[in-house]
Amino acid sequence: MTTGRSMRAGEAVLGGGLIALGGLIAVETMLTPSVGRAVVGPALFPYLISGGLVLVGLSLLREAFAGAIAHAEGLELDLWAVALVAAGLAVQFLLLDTLGWIPSTTILFAAVSRAFGGRRLMVNLAIGLALAAFTFVAFNYGLGLNLPEGSIVERLTSADAE
Amino acid sequence: MDTLAALGHGFLVALTPYNLLWSAIGVTVGTAVGVLPGIGPALTVALLLPVTYGLEPTSAFIMFAGIYYGAMYGGSTTSILLNAPGESGSIVTAIDGHAMARQGRGAQALATAAIGSFIAGTIATAALTFVAPLMVKMALLFGPAEYFALMVLALTTVTAVLGSSLARGLASLFLGLALGLVGIDMQTGQARLAFGVPELLDGIDTVVVAVGLFAVGETLYVASRHRFETEEIYALKGSKWMSREDWARSWKPWLRGTLLGFPIGTLPAGGSEIPTFLSYLVEKRLAKKPEEFGKGAIEAVAGPEAANNASAAGVLAPLLSLGLPTSATAAIMLAAFQQYGLQPGPTLFDNNPELVWGMIASLYIGNVLLLVLNLPLVGFWVKLLLIPRPWLYAGILVFSSLGAYTLNNNVIDLVILWVIGLLGFGMRVLNVPVAPCVVGLILGPLAEQQFRRALAISQGDPSVFLTHPISAALLIIAALLVIGPMVLRYRSNGAAKGAGKGDNASPSGSHPAT
Structure with a gap:
């Protein structure tokens, strides 16, 4: 039996996980020495995506604590x-x-x-x-x-x- | 009449006994796997990929076309008899289709679905025949900036349209985009996010992620829930044929469904969810007895099923002519093209006309074969629904691991499958849609490539995306799609204050894994 509260915890874990993943991508990209002299290097999109992950993660965290979540009444899981x-x-x-x-x-x-x-x-x-x-x-x-x-x-x- | 000549040539390719055989095998296994509960078209296509590896590309894609259409037919059988829609396009069918099955009219529901799918599929395939070359002409006007804007629009619609909350859709999308970063950067050869694992240098395969989310994640979810849910299968009984009244009530919805399904399918609007829903609403508005809707109205099966199949053909237009996947199924088809070293787009029409037109011609043939397979033999497919659940799901996972392993013959793909599967289970429990993740994974790297090309051409001036009119228009539409619903929700929340909670989230009980 999973209660509504643990569903909120699950959503918070997802939000936190996305923020952590965003951080990981940013750090890994910073540590990778850049090669080539293209106008836009291989680092731009990783930074954009890590920024997006952090923002979405924050928004999920907000939903987890205050907003509408799925199965707020709880969901039985075996x-x-x-x-x-x-x-x-x-x-x-x-x-x-x-x-x-x-x-x-x-x-x-x-x-x-x-x-x-x-x-x-x-x-x-x-x-x-x-x-x-x-x-x-x-x-x-x-x-x-x-x-x-x-x-x-x-x-x-x-x-x-x- | 270049198009007709090309199509004629395609028929010559598709009607050779060898290719006809693969088409027949494709529609048969497509239907058989599509009928299995919990398996929608996207997963059917992904699971059956390994079967095509031994073939040369033209035969492989002829078989693939059969699998794709077969899976659409098979999916409607499951949703009608079992009320277990395998993908979002069948949700609407399941409402009245299952109600009809409960009243002992399952055979009629299946018949109107099959005939409607045939009519819609044939008309929409004909439309595809003529629209695809037009889209190819349009594609020649597109530069990197326009392609990038188009991909952004496709990513936005897949995310904003599906699911109950924008934040959850975006979470799925960004996960997919992040997975797409892994591997060697196509333009500089630099490794990104591979963490020193050599197998990761080739990137994370779209098929592994799709199978992980749709098959492993879904199986884990069903395993967690099956003790608490009962399912009812209704046997087919009584007359198997549609009465005169059934025909009279079905033919107009078939045509209207086709009219809705094909054009919306060609747009980057997330495949079949919107047209099936619109078809249901239109039929309800036009019906003589709207009160029957939800309780087994045949119009509510005929229209959405036609819309579903017409949009399946529509989705192929941007896929073949622009290389743009607009649904999870199309994303897996694009991955299949890449597996053969082919890139859909104008050059594919120039360099591989046999493949493209042979595939389109085989869609016509497959539709006829499917009508034959589904009307008289439907009793046989229904038997597949009776496979005991333990063996069914165990078998699904055996074939999932087979598909993931045989992509590159390494165990790392199975580890990735496992991780993605657990992630998919979590997403399923939290009601996070998985389709944006799959589409984001395959479109992300393509969009990045076009973005960087556009900037290389403009020598670093980022205003190209806004000074090119087509690109600017596409980006503005994408922005409106994200901002519009937010504004509406904000307003309706403001208006609903005091009158209780203005909750406009869609029902979150059981969204299928699409």
Whole structure:
């Protein structure tokens, strides 16, 4: 359960984040030595955009404390499910290069299914495995793309070849 | 009659069995993915990008045209049967379309949507055929200053038109502009905001950001809400055909919707949201029984759906002839062109007439194919709505990560996808529209390039933007669009004081991810 007050906090975080991002862009641009002698260098637009970010961030902060916000009455959010989906994606990109597309994507599929209330873990894993294997074959052999097979598998197959 | 000759040549390209096959595959997968709940045309196009990588450009864009139109048809099925509009252009359709489905008239709602989409799509494609070359002629008069002003106008309308609050629209826009800064500056070769990560030197891909916001962010949001919401699907039953009365009540709204949709679609006015809304209001004003509106009036499905499809064709006119994307879907199409090293604009018409005219011709063909796919086979697409939600959303994320990874074959894109997805979830919860971010990301660097070119030509004199009449006019319109609503709001707040709060924010319950 998320209350109206935490919605306001969320909007304030967004506003603050934009101001911080604007500051970061300005500082990074200042620290980058300028090259070339164009009439307008590569630094002008970063400064303009960082200025815009700060102004919009301030305006959001004002709205967060005094103005109209979305879902001011609060909004129920199942944050556990959000965390599970996010974790599934993180596991996938962390393991993709080592384990390869098929295992890491199977884990992603099972994690997201669980977050949406699918309780039969083995069934979800099986469907995830089937989908991952199908996409691997279809895209790598049918469409000529390069989904990774994983460094472990590569090491094993190259050991066989020797 | 150069145009007709060019179009004829385009048909020769598009009607070769090979290209016809890709067009048919495009409309089929476009419809299939577009039907899935939560997936609008923008995301459909982004998710299906990898499928086209293996093709040569002409076939790829013929398939793409099919995907684009197919996604428009598929989206209306979802909004009618499930009341889950995948994009802002379908919101209006969902109101009366879903009401009709609840009364057991879902088949008629789908039929009027499909036939209306066909008629509107065909007329609007014909209009596109003749408007695009005119816009190309106009584009030749444009210098960098005019292009810059036009892009500023497009960015302003996308931001000011969508969403409930200007501040939130601008927040999204500036996020997109900031993401667009990352990478090597096109004119000096200097790296900006790459923080020493080599993968960032190429910039942040529009497709990754679009998929992150529309797919990952949306999935996270649905995951957070699905325990608290129930959805109702209405099976199709009874007569599948439109009665004589249905036809009599539909044909005028189809034509009026087309008349509204195409011209507004060609303007930098944010795509289909405004024309569908206007069509609804016009039909309500003209209807014999306006009290039926909101409770299942067939006019309220026929008109907006026609307007929606006509504007989809309209959006292609500035995209192809000026390289100007005016909606999130168009922004992703522009990214697809860039992926193939092509820059839409007058030179594309000169150098790749086969591609441009083959694509336009395939829009006509795709429309016919879609009518066949959607009228008799609608029962099949409805089955796709029954996929269990856990597997549906898990599958969406599998294909999202596939699309992001295969862009450059590196994991960094998946990390960016993840970060953008979490950001998109936050934006969704806070009701921040995401379309300005996507359009800002792709238009920002282009606008900067034109701005710097204009100043290089004028030797640093910034008054070029105001002394060139076209540029000045465009910039003034952009300024009015931002300042006008502010003044109006200030006035209405002043007038409403004492009479309670003069809140003119639009309903904030469930805006879809567009």
